[in-house]
Amino acid sequence: METKVIKGTHFAYVSSSTSADTKKVLEIASHRPLAPTNVSAIANGIGNETKIKLMCTIYVCDLHIPKNDNGENDYTKDIQFNISYLVDNESKVTIYVARDDKYVSxxxxxxxxxxIHFSPKDIPGLNNNFTTVEVINWDEDPEGSRGTETTVKQGAGEK
Incomplete structure (x- = not known):
């Protein structure tokens, strides 16, 4: 599998924390990736010690589900995602999430x-007190990519 070039600066490869547990069937085939859902960003710590826990749900086309030895979809396997970022301004970062597979309708x-776990200090140009994260399900066609924006919330015991 060839690595897809995605927008921004490469950050990491991240494995899903769940196997495919929810199936979504559309009436009409989507020719573009679906927007991420259930996006949340929680900040813990202060200043240079701030850590961000970003969680999102990414929908993967049934044709890109890992296969088992019999060539059938194996919904129990984790999927690896290519993660990159782009700092829009000191208060907002855009996180791009992509599969290395070419998008298929x-x-x-x-x-x-x-x-996705990170510290603002590890991302040049991002303020430790940034307020907004946009997560984009990246497609090689930038107009086909879909995103969801959320506000960073303070974790328990933080002000």
Whole structure:
């Protein structure tokens, strides 16, 4: 599998924290990736010690589900996602989430929870007190990519 070039600066490869546990079937095939859902960003710590726990659900086309030895979809396997970032301004970062597979139109998608952990100090140009994260399910066609924006919340015991 060839690595897809995605926008921004490469950050990491992240495995889903769940197997495909939710199936979504559309009436008409989608020719573009579905927007991430259930996006949350929680900040813990202060200043240079701030750590961000970003969680999002990414829908993967049924044709890109890992196969078992019999060539059938194996919904129990984690999927690896290519993660990159782009700092829009000191208060906002955009996180790009991509599969290395070329996007294929489909009616059937499976939900995978993708955990992304980072510190603002590790991303040049991002303020430790940034307030907004946009997560984009990246497609090689930038106009085909879909995103969801969320506000960073303070974790328990933080002000």
């Amino acid at each position: 489909s009616k059937t998608f499976y939900a995978y929870v993708v955990p």
